[in-house]
Amino acid sequence: MADLIGKVALVTGGSRGIGAAIAKRLAREGADVALTYVSSAKGASAVVAAIEANGRRALAIAADSADPQAVAAAVERTVAEFGRIDILVNNAGIFPYEPLEAVTLDSFDRTMAIHVRAAFVAAQAAARHMGTGGRIINIGSCLADRTGGPNMTVYAASKAALTGLSKGLAQDLGPRGITANVVHPGPTDTDMNPAQAEGADLQRQGLPLGRFGDADDVAATVAHLAGQGGRFITGAAIAVDGGFAA
Template sequence: MAAFTGKSVLVLGGSRGIGAAIVKRFAADGARVTFTYAGSREAAVQLAAETETTAVMTDSADRDAVIARVRDSGRLDVLVINAGIGLFGDALELDPDAVDRLIRINVHAPYHASVEAARHMKEGGRIIVIGSVNGDRMPFAGGAAYALSKSALQGMARGLARDFGPRGITINVVQPGPIDTDANPADGPMKDLMHSFMALKRHGQPSEVAAMVAWLAGPEAGFVTGAMHTIDGAFGA
């Protein structure tokens, strides 16, 4: 029997990169998977067909849409919040509206989605948020807004772990470092700089992050909550 047979999983932000790898992992492990997308409809439709999962359009910048999507998903066993955006540049020059949008997607959506999911989860429910090692370390200029959003997830998870713990629901943050995706390709212009900080001189693979997510969602991680799980080749060491 597959590890997640009969389990209901919702992945917010699942059409590409790390999110797509997470969808593939849970589908391969027998779960009923629904995932959201915003601007990547073609990729979402193709992934849904390949994995026999369900793709639904949801804008993670819209708080009410996120809450409704989680609520309408019914009783979830696992919620994975992967939707997020990056915004880099001189803090004195960044568009304030763009910064606010980043915070809505990277902070507000994970908080409201987690709270709404916990309303419907039974004991043993799992909430996993994809953060970033930049929540711990920002080694170059221009990343203040992004790092702020990823650090916020740490406090959120620690606090919600206290709130959800009496009901047997866990919440954890997975913090990837450089991962080989369209947004951060292993052969991209930043690779030499990023690898110079790392003990393992390579980008990680989305499947490696998905494997950590699957472990946190499984029975062996039942005593793990309110914690940050960094997978970064020692980028932040």
């Protein structure tokens, strides 16, 4: 498979979990890939090594998505290093889990900054460099439509906002041949939400397929949207959730 040969992608939060799977899948499809990370330099280096082992170029950029200047700079560094940017995947995220009464404004603002503002800033910066065929793919969450439990108000709100952002981007950038979509993963086996952790069985009970997803399941959908198969898909919210929202 080489659908993305000649393309350049930037994946935020690409050092582990879903982001790492996406970065490696896009590289297997032929793209050169830059990725951002905050604390896991070792993980980022491992992803870069895996990409380079497949014969593609890779770049790890230390950038906190809570810092809008760092986000915009990551886009500019990608363009400076690789000469272009064709695919932006806004994946970086956190998972605040706390009772409504305990949520501070600082926690609220940080969540919105990382999940929503950073996606907007990156999309705005990347769009300045993208031509026809550009792709913007935001990684949301199944909790945007159905939380299934308490203590996730802020997280769910931030991920729901990505649907509106993606639809707006689709309208604004469609005339230039650039698509924008959001992918909503369901319970996925990562270090943030291990399939064997306490409470995992309860999550499985809400899944018609009866199992957690794998990060590669999400990466496959992102790769489809990034390639020729996604050329007529824009403004869509796509669930990769094992039926959680059914």
